[in-house]
Amino acid sequence: MKTLIAASLAGFALIAAPAAAQDEAEALTDDVQTAIVYGDDAAPPCPEGLICVVARLPENDRYRIPENLRFSEDPENTAWAQRVEKLELIGDFGIMSCSTAGAGGFTGCTQQLLEQAYGEKRTGANVRFSELIAAARADRLSQIDEQAAEEQARVEQIERQYMERLERERAAEVPGEGEEELPQPDEN
Numbered sequence: 001m002k003t004l005i006a007a008s009l010a011g012f013a014l015i016a017a018p019a020a021a022q023d024e025a026e027a028l029t030d031d032v033q034t035a036i037v038y039g040d041d042a043a044p045p046c047p048e049g050l051i052c053v054v055a056r057l058p059e060n061d062r063y064r065i066p067e068n069l070r071f072s073e074d075p076e077n078t079a080w081a082q083r084v085e086k087l088e089l090i091g092d093f094g095i096m097s098c099s100t101a102g103a104g105g106f107t108g109c110t111q112q113l114l115e116q117a118y119g120e121k122r123t124g125a126n127v128r129f130s131e132l133i134a135a136a137r138a139d140r141l142s143q144i145d146e147q148a149a150e151e152q153a154r155v156e157q158i159e160r161q162y163m164e165r166l167e168r169e170r171a172a173e174v175p176g177e178g179e180e181e182l183p184q185p186d187e188n
Contacts, residue, residue, distance in 0.1 A: 032133050038062040053132040
């Protein structure tokens, strides 16, 4: 009987552990809301508990094509004449060179495209939002200690007031405390 109870308790503990870990992980994640505002427009309201990052752009950019689409080095946006010129340029040749000259020159083209793509990703417009989000998180964390100290002081004050009220109530005279004892009824 004891082993059956112990086994069932162990089973419940194994089921509850992942759920508790998941709740803890969800508590650590921050919700982030991003927005782009032009000119002197007001920023959208920020709901409680969210990190709001607002990028302010000049009024002139309101109806413009986004910069990452205006100046794109994407091969799909390159004219065929420029593509051919790139292939005809003289340079390294052979294996891993991405050239039309020499045996195995094509083998380096994929590596070159990957390096170019990662370079664009590092300097893209999305990097700016990640920097703003990181700065907002750091600012939020710097305020947590101050807010916690204020909350602690407020709680301690409430506790002091409660304890003072209890002491006053204990020290106060109880109604009927100074009166004489009442006569007891006869047992006839």
